[in-house]
Amino acid sequence: MKYFVELAISAVMAANKNIATEIFVVDNCSTDGSVAFLQQRFPSIQVIANKENVGFSAANNQAIRISSGEYVLLLNPDTVVAEDTFEKCIAFMEQHPDAGGLGVRMIDGTGAFLPESKRAFPGPAVAFYKAFGLSGLFPKSKVFGAYHLGFLDEKANHPVDVLAGAFMMMRRKVLDHTGLLDEHFFMYGEDIDLSYRIRQSGHTNYYLADAPIIHFKGESTKKGSLNYVQMFYNAMKIFAGKHFSGNNRGIFVALINLAIYLRAGIAVLTRIFNRWGVVLLDIILIFFSMLLVKEYWEYYVRYIDGGTYPPSYLYINIPLYTFLWIVSIYFSGGYDKGATVARILRGLLWGTILIAAAYGFFPDSLRFSRGMIVAGAAVSGAVLLLARLITHFIQTGNIRFGEQALKRIIIVAEESEANAVYQLLDKGGYSLHILGFAGEPGSGKHPMRHLGKATDIISLTHIYQPGELIFVAGELTYKQIIEKMDMLAGKTDFKLVVPGGSAIVGSNSKNTAGDLYLSTIYSLGHAYNLRLKRLIDVIMSLFILLTAPVQWLLVRHPLQLMKNAWAVLRGKCTWVGYASPPADILSEGLPQIPQGVLSADLLVEQRASATPDPLVLDRIYAREYQPAHDLLTIFRLYRLLGRRGNSHG
Known part of the structure; x- marks a missing residue:
């Protein structure tokens, strides 16, 4: 998701101000317009756009091969680092010449510690205890909890066997000796393999506890x-x-x-x-x-x-x-x-x-x-x-x-940024109860209540009991945000947004693909409406196929109509869809549906001499969608149901 990458890069750029760095983003054939979005948002970074998903190992190796730094850091796109993370890590590596690789303490989107921050090699016994759940039952045991090294203090630094691929800092000279990530591992296991080879080369892998980062999890x-x-x-x-x-x-x-x-x-x-x-x-x-x-x-x-x-x-x-x-x-x-x-x-x-x-x-x-x-x-x-x-x-x-009880929200930002977040939530139509903002007050013209200082958010959380905190980077540093989340873990949910961002991101579960507040809610994206849209498609297709002889009298190109009906029935296309090309739909972030036989622009063409921008019509269609709109479009354009669709040729 491009908005998680936006947050990750913003944090990285705040952390590299005193360090000469190269930033590479490898896009493994994403479908949400990430490449164009990132190139426009961060023109100084290098984006490698793959035409297919080549896997975690191969993608990282692409960037490693063209990089030139003394240290190489593999960083997941759903992470947030603190402003001093890189400096602390490099300083630790310099103080420990035996260090070949370094991992850090990670917390998830709820502020909870991620046990995979430190791990042991999965030998037969360790693998058995993990596979059959004994490591989860006895996480602190030196025997059963060995995989996640649960018996080691998460707040202290330790030599460890395995580094997490979400944040994996290594010396280049060590990589030159061990080789890069093994591309036989498509996803998962490549960090264990490389960590093993680093150890085999005579170096030590370390877990650094005092440089915590956020790893939202679940984005892959x-x-x-x-x-x-x-x-x-x-x-x-x-x-x-x-x-x-x-x-x-x-x-x-x-x-x-x-x-x-x-x-x-x-x-x-x-x-x-x-x-x-x-x-x-x-x-x-x-x-x-x-x-x-x-x-x-x-x-x-x-x-x-x-x-x-x-x-x-x-x-x-x-x-x-x-x-x-x-x-x-x-x-x-x-x-x-x-x-x-x-x-x-x-x-x-x-x-x-x-x-x-x-x-x-x-x-x-x-x-x-x-x-x-x-x-x-x-x-x-x-x-x-x-x-x-x-x-x-x-x-x-x-x-x-x-x-649906309204979630109680505190926005942690100075007043103008808090107002921007409020406007984004209001424009999106989210049902939330904004308690107020914590941060530097401004003109005071905004109706939101000023609750106190951003630095007092711990005590404010205990007083107001919000269901969620929305942090805007700026009033608090990324380091302070990570610290507050760590201290408030389990007491509330969290979301983050970069100043001027168009999406508020977070993750309330490490097993989900993340949560978003966007400036626009698309009615078409609701499961209920998608279900009804599919029902209309199926019923309409069956009706056409069962009344085929009659359709030859009603529709232009009746043979193509039968092909369309069969394609819609199989879910390859839909009777009413978007007017714009698929690439524009992906870039715009509209709900994904199959290519349509009909589209809103056809109705407009019948009524007006000048056709509006198809993407504008598609936004309206997705935002204000109702099943009745599809039925009305089909009724008015029935004779055109035999036109050739783009998805089934």
Whole structure:
């Protein structure tokens, strides 16, 4: 994400004022317009733009080969260094001639210490304890916690085995001896391999505790994902193949293979539970609610004098009703984060309407009672809401289910910068409660309350209990920001922004890809709207394919229309999309959707002699998107549905 890189480079440039440095950014074929953005924002840096993702090792080697400094630093794009980080590191290296490489104490976006800041080599025993979770259960143990060296004080300097690739400073003369990063490691494991070779060359790797940095984490791969499990443990197998021999290699590889299956299984189950757990629970609750309705209807309504419904009701009707209700709740946004009561009830209502509409097409053997359908919907709705209420109460301690409590914000900046952040949040339409700002007051014309000095943010946090602090670099130095985050870890969330920046960045979890406040919220980017857009595409495609003979009379180029319908059905394109080329969409940061058959500029061309800038129309389309807009565009331009799309030729 280019805004994390912007923050990282801004911090680096603040840290190199007294040091002659070269700054290289290697872009591994990013898709968010990072190259043009960085070249314009930082014209003095050297950007290497790869046409494909060549991997972490190869990308870093590209920059190392053309660099000329006495020291080489590998730095992740989701990091923030302090103003004195480089000076401290170089001074330490100069004081320790045996040092071949140096790592630092890292905290994540929540201020918590990252244990991978210091690690041991993953021998068979160490790998076993990590793979099977013993290192997590006993992090301070010299035996079980050896991988992250949890028994060593994180606030003290130590010789260590492994440096973290997120911040890895090395002497060039040592690299000349050991060689560069091994490009067999695509991602993960390359830092362990190079650290091992540095040690083998007779040098020492050090962990420097008093030069902390922020490493937001998750910008490359989600650590809880199946992809991470596969890449990390396969990297360990490459490492074993290079450096272990005999029985050690066999034992290590066997343990790694076992760990891959174990961790992959856990990752898959966790992902299924996190994504579908609520859905599975709702299926069970609706099914048993319908069973209760069936029992009641049998004994008190339909078969008062004896008798039961046939098994087909249990094995066909109830599963079908359950499926339609679940699908309707899903498309109504009932499973989105922060879903309201209205969305769940709306889903049940639409599901009931679908069932009622389909009921007339059922054979007589499957038509039992419309009253049972209505009663089932009512009972299911009550049970689902009760379950949601109980879950919400357990998680939050309150019963305000569906309400989104406004996050309480303190902006840490001088007044003009605090005002700029306030305007960015307001323009973006974020629902936040700005408590005020902590920093140097200015004219006092802004309605935000002045809470105190930026340097007093620790005490202000205890007083006002904000849910989040937004730091603007300038009022506090990067070093001070890192110190405050370290001291307030676990007490609040954090975001950072460079002065004049167009995005506020942070990460509330080391396992996520980061959090952003942007100056514009695009309605098209909401999961609910994307889901409805896809539903419109599928229904429209099926309608066209099923009525193909009629379409030949209605649409120009009917053969191409059939190709378009098939491409949309497969998700290769969408009926209504952007007017601008994909590269412009990426650079602008608009929500990503497939190439469209139709676009807003076609409507404008029919009404006006001069067509506005397509990118302007695309911004409006993304910002103000509603599913009805797509339906209206399709209706008005129906005869053009057979035009050739760009994504499926």
